[in-house]
Amino acid sequence: GAVVSQHPSWVICKSGTSVKIECRSLDFQATTMFWYRQFPKQSLMLMATSNEGSKATYEQGVEKDKFLINHASLTLSTLTVTSAHPEDSSFYICSASRDRNYEQYFGPGTRLTVT
Amino acid sequence: GQQVMQIPQYQHVQEGEDFTTYCNSSTTLSNIQWYKQRPGGHPVFLIQLVKSGEVKKQKRLTFQFGEAKKNSSLHITATQTTDVGTYFCVEDSNYQLIWGAGTKLIIKP
Numbered sequence: 001g002a003v004v005s006q007h008p009s010w011v012i013c014k015s016g017t018s019v020k021i022e023c024r025s026l027d028f029q030a031t032t033m034f035w036y037r038q039f040p041k042q043s044l045m046l047m048a049t050s051n052e053g054s055k056a057t058y059e060q061g062v063e064k065d066k067f068l069i070n071h072a073s074l075t076l077s078t079l080t081v082t083s084a085h086p087e088d089s090s091f092y093i094c095s096a097s098r099d100r101n102y103e104q105y106f107g108p109g110t111r112l113t114v115t
Numbered sequence: 116g117q118q119v120m121q122i123p124q125y126q127h128v129q130e131g132e133d134f135t136t137y138c139n140s141s142t143t144l145s146n147i148q149w150y151k152q153r154p155g156g157h158p159v160f161l162i163q164l165v166k167s168g169e170v171k172k173q174k175r176l177t178f179q180f181g182e183a184k185k186n187s188s189l190h191i192t193a194t195q196t197t198d199v200g201t202y203f204c205v206e207d208s209n210y211q212l213i214w215g216a217g218t219k220l221i222i223k224p
Contacts, residue, residue, distance in 0.1 A: 044158065044203075093158070105160065106150075106158050106159065106160065
């Protein structure tokens with residue numbers, strides 16, 4: 001149990017377009033979902049924390065208008081990278097938790113390449 | 116801001132040798148979680164420690180949480196090639212996650 005999926009697994013898009021990444025908890029209800037970004041050989045960087053039905057909490061330095069997060073249900077959160085640029089190319093990872101204080105289950109990640 | 120310092124950054128071992136990674140914080144940790152990330156993969160949750168002085172084992176892996184809850188360690192006995200990867204400690208504190216930089220376990224050929 002406790003499986004988290006992400007879709008797509010990888011995506012290539014042109015500069016200036018928007019990309020939506022989905023994160024789903026497949027067999028449990030996730031009240032909290034986290035979005036991370038990871039650069040090669042670096043630790044994951046928390047971008048934002050989203051709770052179902054409320055606005056996401058963004059980490060310092062993360063642009064809210066660029067990285068739109070929606071957590072409309074207990075099993076789905078989406079991250080939309082708006083007006084993507086090559087510097088947005090990265091590995092985006094989500095995780096889901098039954099409750100804020102429970103362990104997280106990570107999704108497999110989405111590799112975004114902006115050309 | 117809050118930081119979790121994790122050392123070493125890399126550790127090269129011969130297969131069969133032991134491996135240890137350490138995490139330290141200047142503040143009391145509410146809990147500590149450990150993750151393993153295989154090369155090219157995503158971080159996988161290993162365990163969460165909450166209690167002061169807690170010790171938990173998973174086969175060849177031993178996790179410890181310091182008495183003062185300011186440090187934690189992960190020890191692997193008799194490493195195997197399947198242990199290769201980066202091990203991260205993470206503090207889940209005050210509605211934010213604070214990640215260690217990770218320790219990469221490398222098995223010498």
